[in-house]
Amino acid sequence: MYYISKYIEIKEGCIYKNGELEMQSSTSDFSDMMKEWYKSLHLSYPKFYKMDDLCKMAFIASERLLEGETSKEIALLFSNSEASLDTDIKHQQSIQTTDAYFPSPAIFVYTLPNITIGEVSIRHQLKTESAFLVSDEYPIEEMHTYTEYLLQHKKAEKVVCAWIHKLENSYHAFFYLVENQGDLPHTKQIINKIFI
Amino acid sequence: MQNVYIHQTNIISPLGFSTAKNFMELCNGKTALQPTQFTEPIGSIFAGKIDKDIFQEHFSSLNSAFVGSTIEQYIVAALLPLIQQKGLSENTLFILSTTKGNIKALEQNNIQAAHLFETANHIKNYFGFSRKPIVVSNACVSGVMALSIAKRFIQMNQAKDAYVVAVDELLPFIISGFQSFQAMSNQRCKPYDETRNGVNLGEAAAAVYISTAKEDNSIEIAGDANINDANHISGPSRTGEGLVLSIEKAMQEAKITASMVDFVSLHGTATVYNDEMESIALQRTNLLDVPVNSFKGYYGHTLGASGLLETVLTVECMKHHVLLPSIGFEKIGVSHPIQVIKEKKSKTIDVALKTASGFGGSNSVIVLKK
Numbered sequence: 144m145y146y147i148s149k150y151i152e153i154k155e156g157c158i159y160k161n162g163e164l165e166m167q168s169s170t171s172d173f174s175d176m177m178k179e180w181y182k183s184l185h186l187s188y189p190k191f192y193k194m195d196d197l198c199k200m201a202f203i204a205s206e207r208l209l210e211g212e213t214s215k216e217i218a219l220l221f222s223n224s225e226a227s228l229d230t231d232i233k234h235q236q237s238i239q240t241t242d243a244y245f246p247s248p249a250i251f252v253y254t255l256p257n258i259t260i261g262e263v264s265i266r267h268q269l270k271t272e273s274a275f276l277v278s279d280e281y282p283i284e285e286m287h288t289y290t291e292y293l294l295q296h297k298k299a300e301k302v303v304c305a306w307i308h309k310l311e312n313s314y315h316a317f318f319y320l321v322e323n324q325g326d327l328p329h330t331k332q333i334i335n336k337i338f339i
Numbered sequence: 340m341q342n343v344y345i346h347q348t349n350i351i352s353p354l355g356f357s358t359a360k361n362f363m364e365l366c367n368g369k370t371a372l373q374p375t376q377f378t379e380p381i382g383s384i385f386a387g388k389i390d391k392d393i394f395q396e397h398f399s400s401l402n403s404a405f406v407g408s409t410i411e412q413y414i415v416a417a418l419l420p421l422i423q424q425k426g427l428s429e430n431t432l433f434i435l436s437t438t439k440g441n442i443k444a445l446e447q448n449n450i451q452a453a454h455l456f457e458t459a460n461h462i463k464n465y466f467g468f469s470r471k472p473i474v475v476s477n478a479c480v481s482g483v484m485a486l487s488i489a490k491r492f493i494q495m496n497q498a499k500d501a502y503v504v505a506v507d508e509l510l511p512f513i514i515s516g517f518q519s520f521q522a523m524s525n526q527r528c529k530p531y532d533e534t535r536n537g538v539n540l541g542e543a544a545a546a547v548y549i550s551t552a553k554e555d556n557s558i559e560i561a562g563d564a565n566i567n568d569a570n571h572i573s574g575p576s577r578t579g580e581g582l583v584l585s586i587e588k589a590m591q592e593a594k595i596t597a598s599m600v601d602f603v604s605l606h607g608t609a610t611v612y613n614d615e616m617e618s619i620a621l622q623r624t625n626l627l628d629v630p631v632n633s634f635k636g637y638y639g640h641t642l643g644a645s646g647l648l649e650t651v652l653t654v655e656c657m658k659h660h661v662l663l664p665s666i667g668f669e670k671i672g673v674s675h676p677i678q679v680i681k682e683k684k685s686k687t688i689d690v691a692l693k694t695a696s697g698f699g700g701s702n703s704v705i706v707l708k709k
Contacts, residue, residue, distance in 0.1 A: 219567075226440075226455055226476050231512075235445040238515045244380055251516035252573045252698065255438060257477045261699035264569040270584055273567050273701070274484060277455045277474040285473055285492075292491045296340075298564075298588075310450075 145294050146325030148301075150337055151207045153200060153316040158207060162337065165207070173314060177203060188266065195230045195253035197223075197309045198262045204316045205263045208303060217320075218272040218299035219260050220286055225310045226256040226277050232311075259307060272298050281306045281317070281338055287331050290321050306338070343490040344557035345549050345707070347421045348651040351413050352543040352638060353387045356397045357420070362655040365663055366683065370637050372527050372539050381514050385527055387541030387639040388509050389413070405465050408441050408452070410508045414462050417504055417546035422466055425500070425548050432492055432501035433472045435459045436485035438643035440476075442512050462504075470498075479606070479697025480565065481505060482545065482646025483705055487563035489549055490705075500550035505647035509542035513642065520573070522610055530607035530633035530665055531614050531679045533672030538608045541639030545648040558654050561690075561708040562593030568700035575613055579620030581702040582694060586624045589692070593706035597625040601688040602662060604653040606695045607633020608640050609667070613696065618673035626692075632680045636666035646695040646703065657688040657709060 152159040156176060158166040166183065168176040177199040181191050184206055191202060201221070209217070230253040237245050252258065257275040264273065272293055276282055290302045301322040308315045317338055321329050327337070349357060353371035354364040371387035398412055405415045414435070437455060444452035451457065459472040473492075475485040482505035489501040507513075517523050517540060524537035549560070566588065568581035576582075590596070603626060605617050614633075621627055634649045641648055656663060664680045671679065691707045 224454065224456065228445075228450060228453060231439075231442060231445060231453070232450070234516065235442075235512060238511060239446070241379055244515075246515040246519040248516070248519045248573075251519055254512075254516065255476070255478045255698050257699040257701060258572050260477075260567065261572040261701070264567040264700060265572070268569050270566055270569045270580060272565055273477075274475065274488060274565065275477050277459075277476050278471070279454075279456045279460075282471070282473070284471075288492060288495050288497055289488070292495050 145321050145323055145329040147319050147327040147329055147333060148322050148325030149208060150319035151204050153204055160207060194262060197227060197229055197307060198253065198259050200309055200314060200316050201259040201263055201307050202266065204318045205303065208318045208320055209267055214300050215268060216271060216300035217269050218293050218302045219263060219269065220274055220289060220302060221260055221305045221307055222276040222278055222282055222286065223256065223306060223308045224277065224279050227254050229309050229311065230254050283331050283334050287334060340494050341551045343493050343549055343551060343560050344553055345547055345560060345654055346554065346557055347424055347548040348654060349417050349421055349546045350543065350648060350651055351417045353389050356416060358651055358655060362652065365637055365652065368666065370666060371541060372639055377511060377514060381511055384514065385524065385539045386509060387539065389542055407461055408443065410441050410506060411458055411461055413506050413544040414504050415465065417544040418466065418502060421502060421546055421548045427468060429469045430498045431468060432470060432489060432498040433463055433468045434475060434485045434489050434501060434503045435472055436475045436481040436505040436643050436647060438476060438478055438481055438507055439513060443508065443510055478699050478701055479642055480646055480695040480701045480703040481643035482648065483650065483693055483695045483703035484565050486560065486647060486650060487565055487703060487705060490560045490563060493551060500548065502546060502548055503647065504544060504546045505644045506544040507542060507642040507644045509540055514540060524609060527667055528609035528635055528639065529667035530609040530635050531671060531673055531677065532668050533670045535609040535611065535614060535672055537610055539639035541641045543638060543641040543644045543648050545644055545651050547647065547651060556658060558657060559708040560705055562589040562706035563704065564588035565703045568702065570700055572700065573698055575616035575696055579616045579623060581700060582617065582620040582696055583623045585702045585704040586620065586692065586694065589704040589706050593708060595690055595706060599690050600626060600629050600692055601686065602656065602691040603629055603631040604649050604691065604693045605631050605633050607635050607665065609635060615673050618675040618677050621677050622675040627675060627677060630662050630678050630680050632663060632665035650693045653691050653693050653707060657691055657707065660685055660687050662686050
């Protein structure tokens with residue numbers, strides 16, 4: 144039996160840890176909010192500023208979730224409904240007309256959803272299993288099964304499961320850590336219950 | 340744990356619309372790469388693009404009632420013959436692997452139609468899959484990773500069989516980005532060659548049917564791993580770390596050693612750094628004596644389709660006891676003396692590896708076993 148040892152949610156300008164409000168942003172602007180939360184971490188990680196919005200949110204959520212973690216055998220299973228469309232739209236705008244054609248490598252590199260996994264892997268030095276799945280809603284069934292596979296078959300010691308949604312003005316992040324100890328059993332019912 | 344086998348396969352590419360046709364063209368040394376005209380300012384580039392008219396003629400011949408975007412038609416054309424042969428059960432899995440799916444819809448500002456699950460659901464409903472599709476979008480390793488995920492779901496008793504499709508369409512969206520990276524070659528790509536100077540892009544769809552049933556001629560997916568480099572988002576690790584770990588873990592699961600490997604189908608994009616990284620990884624995993632190739636010289640880099648396309652071609656090489664050359668390669672241009680296949684030759688291939696590496700530091704490896 145595996146357990147959900149902790150979970151983080153970002154929504155409506157707030158960060159919640161294990162269901163409790165942890166931080167509330169003073170701004171409703173997404174970019175300013177990420178900057179504010181990044182500063183509250185007291186980190187020196189200049190790469191953060193180069194990231195697109197999806198990666199910034201993945202970075203903040205995983206910092207909160209993996210605080211104090213020492214294991215390096217943590218797999219990353221991320222998911223969302225729109226892949227990297229938030230940045231894809233920006234890249235498309237940069238090539239839409241021949242008169243204003245200015246594709247940028249700094250944007251194009253973020254037109255893949257699994258760059259979120261890359262950024263978190265680099266930050267936490269996780270040379271581990273990972274996958275990015277796209278689904279209209281959080282794929283509880285698939286995430287649960289795949290997490291169980293990775294743990295049962297010793298492909299990882301722990302698994303971060305994540306929903307990381309950002310498209311235009313809409314955003315929502317939900318991250319949880321699954322391992323062999325914790326208060327909440329890793330069952331589909333529990334995931335359903337904590338993922339509001 | 341149950342064994343999982345690859346059975347029927349299909350390829351939709353500029354070289355043909357079946358696995359058999361594609362493999363025959365490769366045996367004849369044919370390449371899909373040629374100067375191809377795109378809208379300005381992209382202009383003419385070396386690419387492997389499916390001819391629109393020839394494909395439409397093929398699609399009509401399938402007598403399919405399907406109506407949808409070009410990329411969806413590629414998926415239907417790839418899947419239809421397999422489903423006609425092997426059918427569906429209530430439990431059959433459908434996994435779609437793609438990096439950009441129907442990103443063309445953004446040209447018309449149709450954001451909804453650009454969602455990958457919209458494409459997957461459209462296909463699911465057309466063929467009548469009961470279960471929700473799984474969509475894997477993991478850069479250039481997507482095709483191999485989708486097969487790995489399918490195998491794992493079957494081994495978790497979630498299904499007895501699965502259809503896995505990998506596809507990407509060659510569009511200005513992608514070309515403009517690779518051009519901005521200055522990653523593209525102005526000539527036919529030359530994986531591992533000392534004069535290599537970048538990728539060619541291509542498009543394709545590949546489909547496979549896998550199940551727990553062992554049949555004559557079926558190839559086992561004996562091991563798999565998908566390990567991140569944790570090093571850089573757009574460049575490979577200088578030490579090949581993620582690829583080394585993926586190869587080691589996949590071989591460990593398959594209970595094989597390096598000396599048992601008969602062939603490795605590498606990623607081989609023909610960029611300076613990717614090919615160099617792979618040579619380091621082969622050196623570190625004791626695979627320097629094993630014949631290797633890159634299929635990119637035949638099709639270009641078909642992104643999310645490439646891993647599955649090249650897996651299907653590797654399976655064909657195993658079934659036909661043949662090693663195919665890495666076209667474009669003349670003189671070794673990587674630091675370790677890897678055995679790049681220069682000409683077609685007969686060889687019994689009992690064990691093969693398929694590797695892929697991509698943006699986001701991703702790597703995927705599967706072990707194929709007769």
